[in-house]
Amino acid sequence: MMTDPNAYYAGGLGVELYDLFTGAGLLAGDIEFYLECARRSGGPILELGMGTGRVLVPLAEAGYEVVGMDLSRPMLDRAAAKLRERPELSQRVRLVEGDMTSFDLEQQFALALVPARSFQHVVTPEGQRRALACIHRHLIPGGHLILDLFDPNFELLFGSDSKAAPPREAQHPQSGHLVRRTVVARHTDPFRQTVHEVLRFEEFDAAGNVAGSEETSWSLRWSTRQETAYLLELSGFEVIDLYSDFSRSPPDYGREQLWIARARQ
Ligand SMILES: C[S@@+](CC[C@H](N)C(=O)[O-])C[C@H]1O[C@@H](n2cnc3c(N)ncnc32)[C@H](O)[C@@H]1O
Known part of the structure; x- marks a missing residue:
């Protein structure tokens, strides 16, 4: 029985190998994009769902004061481990365990980021509001919000498994072993606009034998472009720009929804 809809972040290989499998494909160039936005807005910066600090650490390295919040202790622990190796960054960074649907940090920011579709892990419209x-x-x-979601590709969401994303492979940074991440099942709920994916991690030794295997899962809620536009508007934001990738390409079906919005007074 599925108890944790976002078990991916609860530990194990999902967390251990997170950085290997994030930041490519439609997310290519996202860190450079966020750095450029930070240069325009200045700090301090708030990152919701900051995970392993994949984006947060480069922002701190660039000199910005950053607060990162995440629901997952194991993800926060990985970010904290990276920061322990860079003690000179610690005075600019605060990591907070918390839920982006309900928080009070008693601080205001020039820029808020929700990278890598983290917002879509909030799977109800009420939670998102x-x-x-x-x-x-x-x-x-006038502070800015940058929100990165995927634009629903209905052929992929509702098509046969053959249309699912191909397995992704990388080299384990410690063991040097080949590791593979495969989406082995996908359940799409068109009423709730959610997709639940079961992912398998496999690690292969030098001889090509399976040295370890683990299954985990995550759930995401999709929104159409117009739905997100209304949601931002109703929540006190004015949309400034919408791109379909991190090279600032115009909005397009089935790619990213990369929103830049301004907080109205
Ligand atoms: C796809 S990862 C993104 C991590 C990081 N921002 C990056 O770009 O690599 C999503 C992260 O959102 C976190 N998350 C999911 N739901 C959350 C919530 N309600 N509040 C805070 N964090 C949440 C997960 O624990 C996970 O670390």
């Missing part, structure tokens, strides 16, 4: 209300309260008037 609460999250945007919290984010709005934490932005200075």
